[in-house]
Amino acid sequence: MTRHTRQRHPKGASHVGERHTVVVGPIAHGGHCVARIPVEGSDGETRVVFVRHALPDEEVVIEITEGTEGDRFWRGDAVSVTRSSEARVEAPCPYAGPGACGGCDFQHVSIAGQRDLKTVVVREQFRRLAKMDVDVEVEAVPGDVDGLAWRTRVDYVHTEDGGLAMRRHRSRSVVPIDECLIAAPDAIDTSVSGSAPRLESVHGREFQVAADGFWQVHPGAPTTLVDTVLDFLDPQPGEKALDLYAGVGLFARFLAERVGESGRVVAIEGNSLACAHARENLTEHRRAVVGVGTVDRVLAKSFDEPFDLVVLDPPREGARRKVVLQIVDRAPRAVAYVACDPASLARDVATFAEAGYRLERLRAFDLFPMTSHVECVALLVKHDSDLR
Known part of the structure; x- marks a missing residue:
């Protein structure tokens, strides 16, 4: 058809x-x-x-x-x-500006000014969508050079003569470029990368990832997010944890180390290749289980039991009401929600609040300098739960 x-x-x-x-x-x-x-x-x-x-x-x-x-x-x-x-600066990139490359939103803004703008956006999304006033400031993360040279993977467009190009904003037309200033010197061009998996390292642990598989693109992001999630949840030996939208098992591996042999970790991911890599990355943790399938469908059929902890790292559209209520049904004492979109996060936090979970902590990180994107980590706790 x-x-x-x-x-x-x-x-x-x-x-x-x-x-x-x-x-x-x-x-x-x-x-x-x-x-x-x-x-x-x-x-x-x-x-x-x-x-x-x-x-x-x-x-x-x-x-x-x-x-x-x-x-x-x-x-x-x-x-x-x-x-x-006063926050306006000369854009460091010659391809930024009206009618040019659409990859960056804030090349014309100082780094401090960019973080101020993102702070306003996060606060406004929570005020408008969750009816909450949040005291949060967007934080710098080590790994970039004044907002440049941080992107470890770039999806270039290639011109007919083999040169590099980028898309214009909201367009399929292209802008030929000599270099992308937010790309790290050794950035992978995902449009031409081979099929062999790559290895990424976090706190001395190696993670196998598909050549074109998902991994945070800012070099400081994986460590920052793992440390924040573990700090928020404070996993204890013997606890049971769900890692939802688990990717290759980044959070699941560190959760498994914390809950130990007497605990249990279940990682759920919709991408079958990422699940295969997650099993490799979790091979040392015999009580870690990887479930393949969309989160809502897996939770509808499996793992219908209480869990102490949940890590939630959904795509940009968020977890949405169905998944939030499936989580609540398992009565975790705490949920760490990692979000790349503050609007989706605020909507889901409002749903958690309806179901008896309060927003206990919130941090925001500048993992995408020169762009409007911001990463947040929220801690949600049952109203009758006391954190250790």
């Missing part, structure tokens, strides 16, 4: 290419700021424009990059700045 891509039909006249002078509003989740422009012919009505390459409170000229008359909001780029923020 042939599948036809559903095309998006314009909702009126296009406004792409128009320019407007605006005072930029607050930062929003996703690497852009909110601005408003008057709706022509209305009585004071304004239209939201999500603006990239700007900073809050700046006065800029924006060029509309997406938008028709009937759209709820438009998108645009700041193409010139008439009043700049």
Whole structure:
């Protein structure tokens, strides 16, 4: 059966290419700021424009990059700045900016300013989606050089003559480049990497990972996240732990060491190759079990028993209500939730709260400098549970 891509039909006249002078509003989740422009012919009505390459409170000229008359909001780029923020800097990368490489959101922002923006976003997502005020600051992590040279794997596009390129923002078109400044000097090009697995090391333990398999791309991330999860959960000998969306068993291995021979660890992962590597990485821990399949389906059929601890490291869309309630049904004393999207995390934290789990601790880490992404680790504890 042939599948036809559903095309998006314009909702009126296009406004792409128009320019407007605006005072930029607050930062929003996703690497852009909110601005408003008057709706022509209305009585004071304004239209939201999500603006990239700007900073809050700046006065800029924006060029509309997406938008028709009937759209709820438009998108645009700041193409010139008439009043700049103190956090604005000259982008270190020559390929950053309007119409250029879409890989970075914040090349025009100082490192301290980037972390301030991400802090605002995390707090706002919790305030809006979880109805919680959280006292959190985005923290630096060792392993980059002033926000550059940190990405250990890069998915390049290759031009017809074999050169390197990157995609434009929200586009399939490409921008040829000589180098990517956020890539580490020995970064793996995942678009051409071979099939042999690679070895990664954390606290002296080696982990087998598929050549194109998931592993944190910031060199400081695995150690930082493991240390934070173990600090939050404080696993004890004899406890039972679930590692959900376990990948190749990074957290499961350290949990298994802490709970010991009298404890038990169950790692669940949907990718069968990652599960095979997880079994290799957990081979020294005979009471560690690897379950293959999507988390909700595995939990619906298996491991229907109490667990003391849960590590939850879902993809960007989060665990969602079904999985959260399956976790709650197993009554863990504590859950460490590792999240690459603060909005998904906040929504799931709200669900945990409904089910009797309070947000005890929250940390946020700048694992993706020059981009709008931020990694969070949350500790959720049963209302009637006391941490050791």
